[in-house]
Amino acid sequence: MDPVKKVIIIGAGPAGVGAALNLRKTDHIFSTIYEIRPVRTTLGGAVGIPSNGLRLLDRLGLYDEVLARGVDTSTLILHSIKGHVMGQMDMGSWSKEKTGFGYLRIQRTDLMDVLLDAAEKADIPIHYGQKLVKIDEDDNGVTATFSDGTKDTGDFLLGCDGIHSAVRTLYVDPTTEPQYSGISNIGSDTSLGSVISTSGLPLAAASLKGLNATLTTDGLFAVTPCTPAQDMLYWFFSREVAIPESGDTRDGWEERGKKEIEGMKSTMLDVLGDAKAEWVDMLRELVRQTDVVKFYPNFRLPPGAKWSRGRCLLIGDAAHAMPPHASQGVSMALEDIFLLCRLLHDGSRSLENVVRTYEEKRGPRAEEMLRTALRNGSVRKKMGPWRHRFNEVMMTGGLHLYNMLDLDRLGLGKKPLAYDIDEEQI
Ligand SMILES: Cc1cc2nc3c(=O)[nH]c(=O)nc-3n(C[C@H](O)[C@H](O)[C@H](O)COP(=O)(O)OP(=O)(O)OC[C@H]3O[C@@H](n4cnc5c(N)ncnc54)[C@H](O)[C@@H]3O)c2cc1C
Structure with missing residues (x-):
């Protein structure tokens, strides 16, 4: 497989921006981020x-x-x-x-400011107000199409678009729903x-x-x-x-x-x-x-759900959203990013091997954190x-x-x- 040179990232939350930064830092991989919101996020506690x-x-x-x-x-x-x-x-x-x-x-806005300012310094393009409507792929690459008709093609696409991920529902796994x-x-x-x-x-x-x-x-x-x-x-x-x-x-x-x-x-x-x-x-x-x-x-995604299809991989909440009672959502997204970049950095692996190894390693860790979150949630019951x-x-x-x-x-x-x-x- 040719090395991954360009990554399309859907979602400018901690997972998306963190991934773009680490891809650049580890391997000088170029990525472009597409975010559905019209401007930087202003929400959150x-x-x-x-x-x-x-x-x-x-x-x-x-x-x-x-x-x-x-x-x-x-x-x-x-x-x-x-x-x-x-x-x-x-x-x-x-x-x-x-x-x-x-x-x-x-x-949350301070955390995002730190990440987004770093992305700006690293010249990582972020396109706001972009709603993903379609994903297609072939042997040469993966193409994302947005509601205004624009398209972008890369070697790999990361779904970092949170619990209600369009990458998941449009392409990777339309059957899995948040619970x-x-x-x-x-x-x-x-x-x-x-x-x-x-x-x-x-x-x-x-x-x-x-x-x-x-x-x-x-x-x-x-x-x-x-x-x-x-x-x-x-x-x-x-x-x-x-x-x-x-x-x-x-x-x-x-x-x-x-x-x-x-x-x-x-x-x-x-x-x-x-x-x-x-x-x-x-x-x-x-x-x-x-x-x-x-x-x-508080929604969560069921463990064991599909995280990838072909040249697309879900990371962060798009893959393993969990109730916030373990305070691990941001950290889990960062762990995802670091493992993914390490696997991509090892030039001997095919993309298929990168994704398979990633899923084998991240699945049990995400499930462990979900169990902790659910346990911590029990004291909140009436x-x-x-x-x-x-x-x-x-x-x-x-x-x-x-x-x-x-x-x-x-x-x-x-x-x-x-x-x-x-x-x-x-
Ligand atoms: C009440 C509450 C409290 C929490 N407390 C904590 C805590 O204390 N510690 C902690 O670590 N985590 C906490 N979390 C969880 C944490 O917020 C998430 O795990 C974390 O934000 C996940 O990052 P992400 O980038 O994967 O997803 P998100 O932060 O959800 O970011 C996804 C991004 O994708 C964008 N997007 C969505 N759909 C599309 C689309 N179709 N096209 C393009 N872009 C799209 C969104 O606008 C957003 O910018 C809490 C969550 C909640 C709800």
Whole structure:
């Protein structure tokens, strides 16, 4: 096979832009990105990026820039619904010792700015407002056709167009559909001005460090700083939401989303109950002061689905979207990119071999992360007051033991965060 010289990338999210940057860096492979949105993304809250993803941003030469815009939030602090601290756990020190990287929280728009600025510096063309309508391929290449009639041909095409991927539905695998996980997130939308300044909030907000989670009978309420000065807060509430009565359709979810957003303040204040405690007062005030929220039903793609066809490969969420409860979406996309570039770099492989080896290595890792995300999702389920109280007692005891026996040093459950895709045997 002739070496891959030109790649067409559909989607300018973390997977698409990261892939273009690493293809250029590893092998000087030229790529062109096509993005359906008319301009740079302005949407999103704040994402958590653990050590396995941060080290890859470092290898892209972008770690210092993301660090300058985000904040280390390695500590998980659990609060009871009555407002006292049940305990805390360091989610980052074990993997930091192994990898040199902790756990970063950064606004999605800041992460994208870092990636897109790097793409601009590298002269990677990004065409906005381009809707993919057709993919054709033959022995010589693959051609993408867009709704305005323009076409582009390359040696390889990467579907980086997220969970509702057109590359998947038009060409790679029209039969696989995202499945609703039963859990939805509602959260402040940082890009729309709803990162909340700590200055107008009760004092408890000013000293907030790490990810602060409060378990309620109705779901999990989390709040975290998301800027280097830790003076701006991002929050989300993650809970069970039933499939709309009108069905699992885009219209049905839009309608449900509107209702969730309209009722957001009263739902949240109800859920927080009437506890008189500094912590709960702060949460109530945080909700009151939030102007813009977004509703995200959490979908996932079923494991084992098809990721490739001929000269096309799905990466990132287009291949293995998972609920966000493991904070691994961006890091999984980065791991995909690094493995793919390594395989392409090894000139002895056919494209077929590159894709097959890629799928063999990435499938089990994506499934492992999906299992973690689903496990973490279970605490978001609705529960009665007794069950809730029982969970609080168990968690308090568990955290106490964890810290007393210094179990952190064993790295229990954290080994996947020290995983290095570049050490994967290929
Ligand atoms: C509520 C929520 C919280 C999350 N929290 C975290 C977190 O804390 N940490 C984390 O790592 N991940 C988190 N994620 C997941 C993370 O956002 C995704 O895994 C990650 O963005 C995947 O990157 P991607 O580039 O594959 O897809 P996307 O980010 O979805 O990007 C796809 C891009 O393709 C474009 N596109 C779509 N269709 C087309 C088309 N037909 N033609 C051209 N372009 C198209 C889109 O506009 C977009 O720009 C969260 C997700 C949600 C919903």
